[in-house]
Amino acid sequence: MGYQVLESVWLAPNVRKLLVAAPHVTRNCGPGQFVIVRATPDGERIPLTIGFADKAAGTISLFIQAIGKSTTDLCNLETGSSLCDVAGPMGKKTTIHNVGHAVIVGGGVGTAVIYPQARALKEQGNYVSAIIGGRSKPYVILEEELKAVCDAVYPCTDDGSYGFKGFVTQRLGQLITESTANPVKEVITAGPVPMMKAVAEVTRPLGIHTVASLNPIMVDGTGMCGGCRVQVGGQMLFACVDGPEFDAHQVDFKELSDRLTAYREHEQRCMAK
Amino acid sequence: MSEAKPKIKAAERMKINRQAMPARDAVERSHTFGEVNLGLLEQIAILEAQRCLECKEAKCVAGCPVAVDIPGFVAKLAEGDLQAAADVLANCNALPCISGRVCPQEKQCEILCIRGKKGDPVAIGYLERFVADWALAHRGVRKAAPVPLSGKKVAVVGSGPAGLTAAGELAKLGHEVTVFEALHQPGGVLVYGIPEFRLPKEIVKAEVDALVRLGVEIRCNVIIGRSYTIDQLLQEERYDAIFIANGAGLPVFMGIPGENLKGVYSANEYLTRVNLMKAFDPNSATPVLKAKQVVVVGGGNTAMDGVRVARRLGADPSTLVYRRSRTEMPARIEEVHHAEEEGVVFQMLTNPVKILGDDKGWVRAVLCQRMELGAPDAKGRRSPVPIPNSEFEIPCEVVVEAIGTRANPLLTATTPDLKVNEKGYIQIDANNMTSKPGVFAGGDIVRGAATVILAMGDGKRTAHAIDAYLKASVQPATAN
Numbered sequence A: 001m002g003y004q005v006l007e008s009v010w011l012a013p014n015v016r017k018l019l020v021a022a023p024h025v026t027r028n029c030g031p032g033q034f035v036i037v038r039a040t041p042d043g044e045r046i047p048l049t050i051g052f053a054d055k056a057a058g059t060i061s062l063f064i065q066a067i068g069k070s071t072t073d074l075c076n077l078e079t080g081s082s083l084c085d086v087a088g089p090m091g092k093k094t095t096i097h098n099v100g101h102a103v104i105v106g107g108g109v110g111t112a113v114i115y116p117q118a119r120a121l122k123e124q125g126n127y128v129s130a131i132i133g134g135r136s137k138p139y140v141i142l143e144e145e146l147k148a149v150c151d152a153v154y155p156c157t158d159d160g161s162y163g164f165k166g167f168v169t170q171r172l173g174q175l176i177t178e179s180t181a182n183p184v185k186e187v188i189t190a191g192p193v194p195m196m197k198a199v200a201e202v203t204r205p206l207g208i209h210t211v212a213s214l215n216p217i218m219v220d221g222t223g224m225c226g227g228c229r230v231q232v233g234g235q236m237l238f239a240c241v242d243g244p245e246f247d248a249h250q251v252d253f254k255e256l257s258d259r260l261t262a263y264r265e266h267e268q269r270c271m272a273k
Numbered sequence B: 001m002s003e004a005k006p007k008i009k010a011a012e013r014m015k016i017n018r019q020a021m022p023a024r025d026a027v028e029r030s031h032t033f034g035e036v037n038l039g040l041l042e043q044i045a046i047l048e049a050q051r052c053l054e055c056k057e058a059k060c061v062a063g064c065p066v067a068v069d070i071p072g073f074v075a076k077l078a079e080g081d082l083q084a085a086a087d088v089l090a091n092c093n094a095l096p097c098i099s100g101r102v103c104p105q106e107k108q109c110e111i112l113c114i115r116g117k118k119g120d121p122v123a124i125g126y127l128e129r130f131v132a133d134w135a136l137a138h139r140g141v142r143k144a145a146p147v148p149l150s151g152k153k154v155a156v157v158g159s160g161p162a163g164l165t166a167a168g169e170l171a172k173l174g175h176e177v178t179v180f181e182a183l184h185q186p187g188g189v190l191v192y193g194i195p196e197f198r199l200p201k202e203i204v205k206a207e208v209d210a211l212v213r214l215g216v217e218i219r220c221n222v223i224i225g226r227s228y229t230i231d232q233l234l235q236e237e238r239y240d241a242i243f244i245a246n247g248a249g250l251p252v253f254m255g256i257p258g259e260n261l262k263g264v265y266s267a268n269e270y271l272t273r274v275n276l277m278k279a280f281d282p283n284s285a286t287p288v289l290k291a292k293q294v295v296v297v298g299g300g301n302t303a304m305d306g307v308r309v310a311r312r313l314g315a316d317p318s319t320l321v322y323r324r325s326r327t328e329m330p331a332r333i334e335e336v337h338h339a340e341e342e343g344v345v346f347q348m349l350t351n352p353v354k355i356l357g358d359d360k361g362w363v364r365a366v367l368c369q370r371m372e373l374g375a376p377d378a379k380g381r382r383s384p385v386p387i388p389n390s391e392f393e394i395p396c397e398v399v400v401e402a403i404g405t406r407a408n409p410l411l412t413a414t415t416p417d418l419k420v421n422e423k424g425y426i427q428i429d430a431n432n433m434t435s436k437p438g439v440f441a442g443g444d445i446v447r448g449a450a451t452v453i454l455a456m457g458d459g460k461r462t463a464h465a466i467d468a469y470l471k472a473s474v475q476p477a478t479a480n
């Protein structure tokens, strides 16, 4: 029983792609939405973005970065195994417009989180650039897939082992300056909180509309627990139902990163076991 | 059949005192999650049943939202005929193991019991629980009488007490029923909210298993409004009717400074982590913050559950802060007593005004204000008024807010033609039908946060209204 893992492959040393049968999720899902999964009956409920959704086949692909106990367990699932629970889709769909030039900025597994938006932006007729980062070459993911749906893809590595040497935010700044003929009108970003915060700081003075896909700790994903609450423009919102995407210039990133550390001690204990 | 025993005279019945519910030792239970009430022994239950005067015009029944035939089942129990008592009960109440444990009897059936006029009312809840538990343990799996299938499909949204009750009734009426549940486990508040020590999850599971044996299909992990819309269920999945029983699960926060500090929970999150996700078990992957000092805000069942859970997770003190006085607390009396026995500290007439944090973003205390009761409001409830300059701090590392819930707009927002009131609760007509033909609703999503038994009553009534609707509709509801 459960939800079959039809395919499981490593994309990077710490990122795995799972293709999972979940027809109830594909029925209505769109870019920006996510599922909550449990690997085993005593497992945690973990939110994961819906990467590719194949409506005809009723399958979704999930991209998982092993950072703690639950994501490590998920990354250890092999083809032919199954997930105990897959609930969704959750969250709001991204509102996609034709803005002209849109840039997606992904860091680490965040690249997978915004892949569906890249595709949807392209379908709306935008000129789409993708800036994707990883600490070194093996950590840059989905470059080929993005090339298929973007007009330009700019890989970046912290150590310069591949593509641009430096942070995605530096490359974003350059791209904005270079693109005078085709000015950047919108930025969508997903990745580690400090990265999203830095992206927001690059675009804020220029007044470029910027959307961040937030990743607070979640439990139910239906608006029932309030654990995913974030401050946006001074308002308390629930990321699982009001988001997960918000205006990056309005988000209180400091509070978000702070709240993400609530279970660090517990997590370290779990990993030590 | 046992021979009819000679009837006991009223005067003799009057001499019997109300029997006490045996409970797990207060010290032991303040750090374990085993059920607190242990249940009556058979002889004691029979003795208690004999206290009932078997009134012709039983007042108690009027207090029961599902009109359980109280004198009927209690009389059979008094005679020692447990089979018959269980039959009477099963006829009126689909989930008696649950209502016997969680009904606020002191406000419903027992408050109207004639014996309560002078002395203590009959312990109707204890007896209901006794008979229901006996039936569960001794009658095993009962084969439902086969019913002719109607050929109609009904979808139930939500698997709380309203949804489960409706599903059972509809299946018994011959309809094909699918229950859609957003979480990974059925039961609603019965599994994520009410803790194990008040309602063992095995009991909920037994009820769900019984539904599955009746042929009900339960599909967890499906969120109606997202996975499928109501219109898709009607038009594409070809359901002939829908019962919406998705509860009122949106937590309300106080709106005071410091609510986003680490260590502040809504009661829903705190209880879900502990109950549904079993965070009390060291082997569970889901964490919950275990603090030395916990403050829980509120005075209802949810607050009481929160403060008792915190106690069991090791909080000392585990403090309940409530802005009115003890007599105004809406929680079940028994829970208040139990909490007290377990060493919970009550800070009545106290209202939090700010949550204080340390430099790392963790809660360190709650700043509170003393209150006094002012003039009664329109409903006769005396509203609390702050006493000037009465602020004081209660040190704590975890704060749990249990000040109420609201309607969750997730489903209604995707069904624009479903009429809701100004608070977002679904509006229904006398037949429990919403503004959408063939779509019915009940439980907390209609009433606002209410009780398990009211939700069950809604489920049962609506199932019969749906049955009547399906029989009356010449064409399937989905035909345009």
Ligand SMILES: Cc1cc2nc3c(=O)[nH]c(=O)nc-3n(C[C@H](O)[C@H](O)[C@H](O)COP(=O)(O)OP(=O)(O)OC[C@H]3O[C@@H](n4cnc5c(N)ncnc54)[C@H](O)[C@@H]3O)c2cc1C
Pocket (backbone or CB within 6 Å): A034, A044, A046, A047, A048, A049, A050, A062, A063, A064, A065, A066, A067, A068, A069, A070, A071, A072, A109, A112, A113, A214, A215, A216, A217, A218, A244, A260, A261, A262, A263, A264, A267
């Ligand atoms: C809407 C949404 C979509 C997401 N999509 C993806 C995705 O597609 N792929 C993916 O790999 N991850 C995604 N995440 C993040 C993922 O859910 C977390 O990484 C996961 O819950 C961590 O679980 P864990 O037990 O492995 O790690 P934990 O043990 O819980 O955490 C390990 C460390 O990471 C931090 N942490 C905890 N929770 C999160 C979180 N939600 N995000 C970031 N850091 C966290 C903690 O501070 C801790 O130090 C998403 C999160 C959200 C809210």
Ligand SMILES: Cc1cc2nc3c(=O)[nH]c(=O)nc-3n(C[C@H](O)[C@H](O)[C@H](O)COP(=O)(O)OP(=O)(O)OC[C@H]3O[C@@H](n4cnc5c(N)ncnc54)[C@H](O)[C@@H]3O)c2cc1C
Pocket (backbone or CB within 6 Å): A222, B102, B103, B104, B157, B158, B159, B160, B161, B162, B163, B180, B181, B182, B183, B186, B187, B188, B189, B190, B193, B194, B222, B223, B224, B225, B245, B246, B247, B248, B249, B271, B301, B302, B303, B305, B332, B408, B410, B411, B442, B443, B444, B445, B449, B450, B451, B452, B453, B455
């Ligand atoms: C902590 C706590 C303690 C309580 N104690 C008592 C008590 O002692 N006695 C008493 O009588 N009452 C008590 N109550 C109140 C009682 O539990 C509720 O009134 C009752 O559960 C309402 O039943 P319901 O079926 O309407 O909804 P719920 O029990 O809330 O169930 C609704 C279900 O629907 C699911 N759902 C929601 N949205 C969707 C969707 N879009 N798609 C699919 N599924 C969905 C939810 O996940 C949930 O499982 C308590 C409540 C709480 C929170």
Ligand code: SF4
Pocket (backbone or CB within 6 Å): B063, B064, B065, B066, B067, B068, B070, B093, B099, B100, B103, B105, B108, B109, B110, B124, B125, B128, B453
């Ligand atoms: S269902 Fe509740 S109110 Fe009705 S008789 Fe039983 S305990 Fe009393």
Ligand code: SF4
Pocket (backbone or CB within 6 Å): B051, B052, B053, B054, B055, B058, B059, B060, B061, B070, B071, B074, B112, B113, B114, B115, B122, B124
């Ligand atoms: S009112 Fe009291 S004594 Fe009379 S039937 Fe009901 S429970 Fe028995």
Ligand code: FES
Pocket (backbone or CB within 6 Å): A217, A218, A219, A220, A221, A222, A223, A224, A225, A226, A227, A228, A229, A238, A239, A240, A241
């Ligand atoms: S995850 Fe519970 S409300 Fe968002």
